[in-house]
Amino acid sequence: EDKVVQSPLSLVVHEGDTVTLNCSYEVTNFRSLLWYKQEKKAPTFLFMLTSSGIEKKSGRLSSILDKKELFSILNITATQTGDSAVYLCAVINSGGSNYKLTFGKGTLLTVNP
Amino acid sequence: GAGVSQSPSNKVTEKGKDVELRCDPISGHTALYWYRQSLGQGLEFLIYFQGNSAPDKSGLPSDRFSAERTGGSVSTLTIQRTQQEDSAVYLCASSLLQGAGEQFFGPGTRLTVL
Numbered sequence: 001e002d003k004v005v006q007s008p009l010s011l012v013v014h015e016g017d018t019v020t021l022n023c024s025y026e027v028t029n030f031r032s033l034l035w036y037k038q039e040k041k042a043p044t045f046l047f048m049l050t051s052s053g054i055e056k057k058s059g060r061l062s063s064i065l066d067k068k069e070l071f072s073i074l075n076i077t078a079t080q081t082g083d084s085a086v087y088l089c090a091v092i093n094s095g096g097s098n099y100k101l102t103f104g105k106g107t108l109l110t111v112n113p
Numbered sequence: 114g115a116g117v118s119q120s121p122s123n124k125v126t127e128k129g130k131d132v133e134l135r136c137d138p139i140s141g142h143t144a145l146y147w148y149r150q151s152l153g154q155g156l157e158f159l160i161y162f163q164g165n166s167a168p169d170k171s172g173l174p175s176d177r178f179s180a181e182r183t184g185g186s187v188s189t190l191t192i193q194r195t196q197q198e199d200s201a202v203y204l205c206a207s208s209l210l211q212g213a214g215e216q217f218f219g220p221g222t223r224l225t226v227l
Contacts, residue, residue, distance in 0.1 A: 004155075034215075034216075040220075042204065042218035042219060042220050042221055043156070043204075043218050044218070045215050045216070045217070048215060088155065088156065090156070100158060100161070100169065100171070100172075101146065101158060101216070102158065103148075103155045103156040103157075103158075104155055105154060105155035106155055
C-alpha cells in the first residue's frame with residue numbers, strides 16, 4: 001500500500017523563525033511529489049518535484065526531493081503569521097495508464113507574532 | 114469563474130438519505146478528482162476521471178458511493194443511504210492532463226450527516 005508520512009504533525013514557531021517540514025514516502029511507480037498549503041478548505045499548490053537534488057524556490061519557500069532516500073523537505077525562512085496553515089505533501093504514482101495522488105496527513109504550522 | 118466550483122458549499126442531511134455533490138472543473142481540464150477530508154485526517158482519494166476512459170474507482174469506500182462525469186465536464190458524487198461517518202469535506206480537483214501534477218482544488222462541500 002502506498003504511504004506518505006509527514007513530520008512533524010504540528011509545529012509552533014515565532015515570526016522570523018525558519019522551519020523545515022518533512023515528507024517521506026513509499027510508493028510504487030513514483031512519478032512526482034507535490035506540496036500544498038491548506039488554510040481553509042481548498043489546498044493551494046506550492047511545488048511539484050520530479051527530479052532529485054533540484055531545489056524549487058518561490059520567495060521564502062523552497063523544496064527539494066531525494067529519490068534515493070525517498071523524502072522531500074519544505075523550507076520556509078523568515079516565517080510570517082500568514083504562513084500558518086496545514087502543509088500537505090502528496091505523491092503521484094502511475095501504474096499503467098492510471099495515476100493516483102496519495103496525500104500525507106499534513107503538518108499544522110502555527111506562526112505566532 | 115476561472116476556478117473549480119463546487120455546490121453546495123454546505124449540506125446537512127439525515128442519516129439514511131441520499132446526497133448529490135456537484136463539481137464544475139476548470140474548462141479544458143481533462144482530469145477530475147474527488148477527495149474527502151475528515152476532521153483531523155489527510156486527504157483521502159475517492160475517484161478520478163480522465164477524458165472518456167473508465168474512471169478509477171479504487172478509492173471509493175463502499176458501494177454507497179458513486180460518481181459520474183457527464184460530457185467530460187461536470188461531475189456528480191452521489192452518496193446513498195448516508196451514514197454519520199460520511200460527514201467530511203468533499204473536495205474536487207481538476208488538472209489539465211492526467212498525471213500533470215498541479216491539481217486545482219474547488220472550495221469543497223462540507224457534508225454533515227445527523
